[in-house]
Amino acid sequence: MFSYTADSLKSELNSKGWRLTPQRETILQVFQTLPRGNHLSAEELHDILGQRGEPISLSTVYRTVKLMARMGILRELELAEGHKHYELNSASPHHHHHLVCVQCNRTIEFENDSIWKQGLKQVDRAGFQMIDCQLTIYTICPEALRMGWPASVPSRWMCSRSIASMEPTATPEVSSSQV
Amino acid sequence: MFSYTADSLKSELNSKGWRLTPQRETILQVFQTLPRGNHLSAEELHDILGQRGEPISLSTVYRTVKLMARMGILRELELAEGHKHYELNSASPHHHHHLVCVQCNRTIEFENDSIWKQGLKQVDRAGFQMIDCQLTIYTICPEALRMGWPASVPSRWMCSRSIASMEPTATPEVSSSQV
DNA sequence: TGTCTTCTTGAAATTGAATGGCGTTAGAAT
DNA sequence: ATTCTAACGCCATTCAATTTCAAGAAGACA
Numbered sequence: 052m053f054s055y056t057a058d059s060l061k062s063e064l065n066s067k068g069w070r071l072t073p074q075r076e077t078i079l080q081v082f083q084t085l086p087r088g089n090h091l092s093a094e095e096l097h098d099i100l101g102q103r104g105e106p107i108s109l110s111t112v113y114r115t116v117k118l119m120a121r122m123g124i125l126r127e128l129e130l131a132e133g134h135k136h137y138e139l140n141s142a143s144p145h146h147h148h149h150l151v152c153v154q155c156n157r158t159i160e161f162e163n164d165s166i167w168k169q170g171l172k173q174v175d176r177a178g179f180q181m182i183d184c185q186l187t188i189y190t191i192c193p194e195a196l197r198m199g200w201p202a203s204v205p206s207r208w209m210c211s212r213s214i215a216s217m218e219p220t221a222t223p224e225v226s227s228s229q230v
Numbered sequence: 231m232f233s234y235t236a237d238s239l240k241s242e243l244n245s246k247g248w249r250l251t252p253q254r255e256t257i258l259q260v261f262q263t264l265p266r267g268n269h270l271s272a273e274e275l276h277d278i279l280g281q282r283g284e285p286i287s288l289s290t291v292y293r294t295v296k297l298m299a300r301m302g303i304l305r306e307l308e309l310a311e312g313h314k315h316y317e318l319n320s321a322s323p324h325h326h327h328h329l330v331c332v333q334c335n336r337t338i339e340f341e342n343d344s345i346w347k348q349g350l351k352q353v354d355r356a357g358f359q360m361i362d363c364q365l366t367i368y369t370i371c372p373e374a375l376r377m378g379w380p381a382s383v384p385s386r387w388m389c390s391r392s393i394a395s396m397e398p399t400a401t402p403e404v405s406s407s408q409v
Numbered sequence: 410t411g412t413c414t415t416c417t418t419g420a421a422a423t424t425g426a427a428t429g430g431c432g433t434t435a436g437a438a439t
Numbered sequence: 440a441t442t443c444t445a446a447c448g449c450c451a452t453t454c455a456a457t458t459t460c461a462a463g464a465a466g467a468c469a
Contacts, residue, residue, distance in 0.1 A: 070436050070445055094426080108448045113427060129308060134426080150356060159356065166348050170367045173340050177329060179369040186365045188349045190358040249416060249465050273455080287419045292456060313455080 055079055055124070063122065074107045078115050082125065082139045088160050090128055090138035128185070148186035234258055234303070242301065253286045257294050261304065261318045267326075267339055269307055269317035307364070327365035 055063075060079060061071040081099060085091070091099070097112045107115075116137045119125040126140035128149070146167050150159040163186070170184035234242075239258060240250040260278060264270070270278070276291045286294075295316045298304040305319035307328070325346050329338040342365070349363035 065437085068445085072436075072446065074447075092426090110428075110449080111447060114446085117427095148352075150352065150358065152358075161352050161356075163348055163352060166345060166365065169342055169345050169348070170365060173327075173329065173342065174367060174369055177338065177340075177369075179329065181367060181369055183368040184365065185368075186345065186349060186363065188353060188360060189362040190353055190356075190360055193357055244466080247416085251417065251465075253418075271455090289420080289457075290418060293417085296456095 054083065060124075063124075067122070069118070074111055075115055075119075077105050077107065078112070079119070079124065082137070085139070088138075090136040090158075092134050092136050096137070126183070129187075146184070148188070150188045150190055152190055233262065239303075242303075246301070248297070253290055254294055254298075256284055256286065257291065258298070258303065261316070264318070267317075269315040271313050271315050275316070305362075325363070327367070329367045329369055 057071065057076055060076065064071050064075070077100065078096065081096060081103075082091070093109070093113050093116055096116065097107070097109050100107045100112070116125055116127075120127040120137065123140055125137045128136045128138065147160045147162045148166060150161065152158075166186050167184055171181055174181040236250070236255055239255065243250050243254070256279065257275065260275060260282075261270075272288070272292050272295055275295065276286065276288050279286045279291070295304055295306075299306040299316065299319075302319055304316045307315045307317065326339045326341045327345060329340065345365050346363055350360055353360040
């Protein structure tokens, strides 16, 4: 797996007419020291930077993650309820997909080559060019069940991402939550 | 495939302590007369209702589609860039996935049972309960290419949903766009 | 049918993620 | 060192979506 240094980041930026700035270096470093498999929203990233004593303005954070997603350094994920998250996009990407618990928002990654292949097949069939391919599976996880969420969804219920926001009763906080 | 009448909708609502209102009946009817495979945003639905001479306030539209998604009558889709769309969730759902052009936002549906099966396999492996499963493939479509969008993305580029918003040059309008 | 309870509506205000404008700061090429 | 302009930070703005609240209506029951 390829890892950026300040120099390689600089040359990649410069090759497109962009500049290396302390902010960009810092933000990339946060992602590079993030435990593998974690992802951050712009807002979360902004908080982390503040806690580290290197505050960066929120608009710069937004601009930077978008730029890095554009460059292919970060991967943009749309998981639960209109929150975008970003994660390192390794040079030889082990493409992964996500399981999201609609109750506690916990996410779990998994890899599955045949999904990627199926996606590629669909794109070829349509004569398009594939850029990214993400399977998101919405589930209820065992922990959420244990903590008192409804034991099952109505049989006809196929998509229930809205449960959480429609049940104003206490939302169980899951300590290992990533979202 | 099961289809709601005013009566069956009423009993399903009442069984949960909710009420049948003209607004809810009208909104369901719009979805039921919508060509198969189409989906609407709350905003679009609101416009359609206005054009039909049966204006319903935007907040009611939002509340109703969320309620119907919760009941399993509608399926909530999160397609391009923070726009939620809704479609009828047929009783024997033909589960479909989406191709999204990152340039013109056009979406194309496709069905693929093996993706659903792969998803199910993953969920079983984790001991979870599957609620929904959606593959979203980000592409550049031939029309967008023809209209002058960049012919290719950088080789390292894995996720580029941000292109459109970062290229402030004219956005090609595609007439058959659904989004 | 009339009365009562409370769910629902509509209008307006509010939230919250994300973006844009603009004056200033600071990369990096010459 | 000078010059050009990308990038920053602050702040206002946008836009989807939600909430608030008084008025209205659905449904239950007598």
